[in-house]
Amino acid sequence: MLRKSTDIRQEEIKRAVLTIIHRDGLKNISTKNLAKEVGISEGTIFRHFQSKNDIMMGIIDDVSQGLIEELKKITLLDKPADKRLFDLLCKTVTYLVENKGITILLFSEASYDNDTVMLKKLNYIFNSQKQLAGKIISDGIAAGIWDKTISIEDVTTLYMGIPITLNIEMILNGEKFQYKNFCNRMYNLMLKILMKT
Numbered sequence: 001m002l003r004k005s006t007d008i009r010q011e012e013i014k015r016a017v018l019t020i021i022h023r024d025g026l027k028n029i030s031t032k033n034l035a036k037e038v039g040i041s042e043g044t045i046f047r048h049f050q051s052k053n054d055i056m057m058g059i060i061d062d063v064s065q066g067l068i069e070e071l072k073k074i075t076l077l078d079k080p081a082d083k084r085l086f087d088l089l090c091k092t093v094t095y096l097v098e099n100k101g102i103t104i105l106l107f108s109e110a111s112y113d114n115d116t117v118m119l120k121k122l123n124y125i126f127n128s129q130k131q132l133a134g135k136i137i138s139d140g141i142a143a144g145i146w147d148k149t150i151s152i153e154d155v156t157t158l159y160m161g162i163p164i165t166l167n168i169e170m171i172l173n174g175e176k177f178q179y180k181n182f183c184n185r186m187y188n189l190m191l192k193i194l195m196k197t
Contacts, residue, residue, distance in 0.1 A: 060122065075135050075136055094183075126160065155194065
């Protein structure tokens, strides 16, 4: 049987972590459960990652490179602010739905591990999303489509609650959860907040 490359095996391990987190909760991440999920020995895990913390860091780095970089591209597009806000919101929602377990990891791992490097990376992810949403909102205000008296800080703080709400919806509704409808609902809510009165 062919041995899988390190990159492929690392992806399988990280994907298994997210599956276990989503299905069984963060507390059930153990090398034994992880090895069983991937179909490998516990020793194989440590050939690809030095520790469980290394796996978590790898996933968080994937979010920085996968999600945040895509959101930056959307923010810089030459499109009206309302279209970019929709794209930003729906890209975030789609990413989180496709990577079930990410929201639990992002919002609970920091306090679970109290690792300063991890906290710094999580802070970067959180603040980047907030700043990118703020840039689009600021552009919409400058273009005259949104209320200039709106506090960008307050609106972006509210915006950051959307992933948490998404996670709750996914947990409570399971496979019945309609994330595209969720994206549209949240976008329309954001527009109501931003519109001139």
